[in-house]
Amino acid sequence: MREARLLWSVVGVAAAALGAGLGELAAGALTLRNGPVLGFREAVVVLLPDEFVVHNGIDLVAIATGPLLVVLFVGALVALAASAGVAAADGSRRPAVLALLVGLLGLGSEWLRPDSSLVDVVPVLLGVLGFGAGLTVLRRVLRRQGVPGPDEGPDEGLDPDPTEAPQVEAAPDAPARVAANRRTVLGAAAATAALGLAAAVVGEVVGRGRRAVEQGRRLLRLTMISAPQEPADVAVGLDEVAPWTTPNDDFYRQDAAVVVPAIAAEEWTLRIHGEVEREVVLSYEQLIGMAVREQWVTLVGLTYEPGGGQVGNAWWSGVPTHRLLQLAGVRTGADAVVQTGDDGWRCVTATQVLEDPGRRALLAFAMNGEALPLEHGFPARTVVPGLYGGVSACKWVVDWEVTRLDVVEASWDEDRPLRAPVRIASRIDTPADGAELVAGPVEVGGVAWAPPIGVGAVEVEVDGGGWELAALGAASQTDAWAQWRTTLDLAPGTHRVRVRVRDRVGVEQEDADEDDASGDEASGDAATGAVGLHEIQVEVVEPD
Numbered sequence: 001m002r003e004a005r006l007l008w009s010v011v012g013v014a015a016a017a018l019g020a021g022l023g024e025l026a027a028g029a030l031t032l033r034n035g036p037v038l039g040f041r042e043a044v045v046v047l048l049p050d051e052f053v054v055h056n057g058i059d060l061v062a063i064a065t066g067p068l069l070v071v072l073f074v075g076a077l078v079a080l081a082a083s084a085g086v087a088a089a090d091g092s093r094r095p096a097v098l099a100l101l102v103g104l105l106g107l108g109s110e111w112l113r114p115d116s117s118l119v120d121v122v123p124v125l126l127g128v129l130g131f132g133a134g135l136t137v138l139r140r141v142l143r144r145q146g147v148p149g150p151d152e153g154p155d156e157g158l159d160p161d162p163t164e165a166p167q168v169e170a171a172p173d174a175p176a177r178v179a180a181n182r183r184t185v186l187g188a189a190a191a192t193a194a195l196g197l198a199a200a201v202v203g204e205v206v207g208r209g210r211r212a213v214e215q216g217r218r219l220l221r222l223t224m225i226s227a228p229q230e231p232a233d234v235a236v237g238l239d240e241v242a243p244w245t246t247p248n249d250d251f252y253r254q255d256a257a258v259v260v261p262a263i264a265a266e267e268w269t270l271r272i273h274g275e276v277e278r279e280v281v282l283s284y285e286q287l288i289g290m291a292v293r294e295q296w297v298t299l300v301g302l303t304y305e306p307g308g309g310q311v312g313n314a315w316w317s318g319v320p321t322h323r324l325l326q327l328a329g330v331r332t333g334a335d336a337v338v339q340t341g342d343d344g345w346r347c348v349t350a351t352q353v354l355e356d357p358g359r360r361a362l363l364a365f366a367m368n369g370e371a372l373p374l375e376h377g378f379p380a381r382t383v384v385p386g387l388y389g390g391v392s393a394c395k396w397v398v399d400w401e402v403t404r405l406d407v408v409e410a411s412w413d414e415d416r417p418l419r420a421p422v423r424i425a426s427r428i429d430t431p432a433d434g435a436e437l438v439a440g441p442v443e444v445g446g447v448a449w450a451p452p453i454g455v456g457a458v459e460v461e462v463d464g465g466g467w468e469l470a471a472l473g474a475a476s477q478t479d480a481w482a483q484w485r486t487t488l489d490l491a492p493g494t495h496r497v498r499v500r501v502r503d504r505v506g507v508e509q510e511d512a513d514e515d516d517a518s519g520d521e522a523s524g525d526a527a528t529g530a531v532g533l534h535e536i537q538v539e540v541v542e543p544d
């Protein structure tokens with residue numbers, strides 16, 4: 001009986017090894033920053049309260065997340081896997097429940113990482129599936145070899161199962177047969193674990209590319225750039241309003257491809273060709289050696305919906321695009337640049353915009369005072385104030401083909417528009433939609449943007465009762481968003497609050513056509529960005 005228990009435990013651990021290996025393989029193949037095990041460790045760092053980070057000069061994070069944690073974590077997984085194996089013997093649901101729990105824990109720890117995206121769950125799911133499949137197969141092997149459950153059968157270990165095992169004469173050669181069965185079981189378990197190990201090794205090799213690039217990025221010394229310095233008074237002092245500077249980890253991501261390109265800085269080049277006087281192949285070293293321009297730019301996604309999160313504001317460092325086009329010399333008649341990223345994504349941007357110093361378009365290599373994160377286009381990406389990201393802000397950009405708009409138009413088969421200026425927009429960050437509030441003065445606030453002209457005014461309306469001016473944070477940065485706030489005196493009941501922005505020349509944010517409830521076809525939401533004001537509904541109750 002004890003031997004049977006041991007065999008079932010071994011089988012559980014072997015299945016878990018297969019699952020973990022497949023998870024690591026998936027993480028490597030998807031060039032995620034790390035696999036589930038290290039991902040868990042990062043989540044612990046996020047969960048630790050700030051006071052715990054450095055205490056009396058001792059770096060508690062380092063201790064709490066060092067090798068000891070990994071050993072504990074792996075040990076716990078092994079113990080869980082072993083008990084799942086034992087439970088699998090009597091066909092109980094416990095292994096499935098355990099796998100589910102570990103899977104949920106894994107998913108939770110992926111989501112806790114601030115820059116996680118949907119692909120990060122793939123390794124966890126694959127791990128859980130690998131565990132389930134491994135356990136199912138091995139269980140069949142054990143049953144066929146007549147291994148009893150830990151709590152059933154006589155104490156002498158393996159005994160040929162009378163119902164499932166092929167019929168054999170029990171008595172004379174029983175010990176030899178038991179040994180053979182044990183070998184078969186252990187062999188199958190070893191093969192399963194080896195498969196998991198092989199998968200992990202392949203994942204490690206495949207993922208090494210990304211880690212090498214991360215390492216190279218960390219070692220870059222970009223002395224020509226400066227740390228972001230927020231202009232005075234941009235903040236209106238409401239904690240619930242999005243911070244004026246969006247930290248890189250919180251900056252929205254919009255990727256067409258699942259796999260984030262990992263390009264070493266020294267291997268990157270931008271080729272500028274087509275309708276140019278001379279082809280230019282620019283290296284990273286040459287790029288960062290040029291005169292740097294730094295500026296605040298709010299980037300907006302084509303998929304931004306009123307009140308949504310596809311918008312962020314950062315301090316970008318790079319080289320003005322007009323300088324780069326000057327190097328190549330744009331031929332007369334050429335009016336478009338097809339920008340292509342290493343992921344194969346492409347967009348078309350008018351030379352008029354890229355050649356005009358006044359439009360402040362940038363080939364950026366740094367974001368908020370550090371080299372671009374891989375997710376945001378390392379080594380270099382374009383940033384154009386006032387154009388949606390989807391028509392201008394090419395990440396991992398490696399190719400600029402100077403050409404003509406009518407030529408590109410004829411062959412444009414992407415479901416994104418060719419040209420799309422950012423629609424001016426405003427958002428209510430607090431209170432939240434559906435909030436329950438106590439009657440009396442209520443602080444309302446949010447952000448508004450109108451690049452490249454700049455925010456002129458923000459107005460708020462309650463229940464259609466007329467527009468009132470809100471207070472604005474400093475809005476001198478015309479390419480960046482502005483914060484706004486106001487105080488509303490709300491009586492008990494349900495209220496509808498709306499916001500709108502006017503740019504510096506007085507153009508007002510468009511309201512969605514009231515008659516066209518869907519708004520979709522008339523305004524071409526998908527094609528040119530959503531139209532419509534952000535509105536929230538709040539429930540106000542009597543104070544008690």
Ligand SMILES: Nc1nc2c(c(=O)[nH]1)N[C@H]1C(S)=C(S)[C@@H](COP(=O)(O)O)O[C@H]1N2
Pocket residue numbers: 251252253254255256257299300301302340341342343344345346375376377388389390391393394395396397
């Ligand atoms: N190479 C490449 N560039 C790209 C994309 C992409 O998928 N691949 N997405 C675009 C879209 S739709 C937007 S909104 C911005 C988003 O930039 P971010 O992910 O840094 O926020 O990048 C743009 N540049």
Ligand SMILES: [Mo]
Pocket residue numbers: 254300301302303388389390
């Ligand atoms: Mo976008």
